[in-house]
Amino acid sequence: MAWIIGIGALIFLCYKFPEFRKLLGGIILLLVLATGIYYLNDSVNQKVAESLITADQIQIKDLKLYPTYSDYTLKGQIKNNSSHTLTEIDMTVTAYDCPDTEITSACETIGEDQNFINPDVPANQVRVLPDTYVNFYNMPQVKGYFLWSYKITKIIGKD
Numbered sequence: 001m002a003w004i005i006g007i008g009a010l011i012f013l014c015y016k017f018p019e020f021r022k023l024l025g026g027i028i029l030l031l032v033l034a035t036g037i038y039y040l041n042d043s044v045n046q047k048v049a050e051s052l053i054t055a056d057q058i059q060i061k062d063l064k065l066y067p068t069y070s071d072y073t074l075k076g077q078i079k080n081n082s083s084h085t086l087t088e089i090d091m092t093v094t095a096y097d098c099p100d101t102e103i104t105s106a107c108e109t110i111g112e113d114q115n116f117i118n119p120d121v122p123a124n125q126v127r128v129l130p131d132t133y134v135n136f137y138n139m140p141q142v143k144g145y146f147l148w149s150y151k152i153t154k155i156i157g158k159d
Contacts, residue, residue: 052157057082058089061126065093065134065148074132074150080121088156089117095136096147103147111136114153 014021063076074093080086095111096103113134121127 050154050156052084052159053080053082053086053155055152055155058086058152058155060129060150063129063150068133070135072134072136074115074129074134076129077126078119078121078129079126080123082157083123084157084159085123086119086121086155087158088154089119089152090154091115091117091150091152093134093148093150095139096149097140097142097144098147099144101145101147103149107147110142111139113137 010024014024057080059079059081061077061079063074066073066075078086078089091114093113093115094109096107097110098104098107100106113136115132115134117130117132119127119130
């Protein structure tokens with residue numbers, strides 16, 4: 001109710017006082033410009049954060065996928081060989097039903113999950129991967145061998 005009164009008061013002031021109309025227009029223009037600059041700066045900062053660490057500067061060791069009650073848990077270690085702190089790794093984990101013990105074109109993809117991991121690994125250090133839960137929703141029963149793979153899709157660092 002109070003916002004209706006406030007809008008009514010602004011309309012009245014704009015109608016009655018042309019100077020107020022100009023002032024309000026200037027304030028609105030400044031707010032629009034400030035919002036645009038904020039989002040542009042945020043976009044530039046995100047691009048910089050994504051370019052600080054490359055995939056070849058990251059080592060993922062002893063990565064294992066453990067079945068749990070209703071999903072899977074991904075465990076392992078991350079080594080950051082860059083000069084920046086590693087704050088986020090996005091990875092896609094894919095499950096396969098394979099006729100043999102290797103992933104080949106004969107395997108069927110039976111599940112996939114995108115994971116956003118925040119390991120917070122300082123430059124030139126190793127950390128344990130935070131518990132990462134992987135869900136292969138509606139995964140069918142495996143007929144052959146259950147195999148899986150991962151692919152890093154994004155790396156974010158900070159100074």
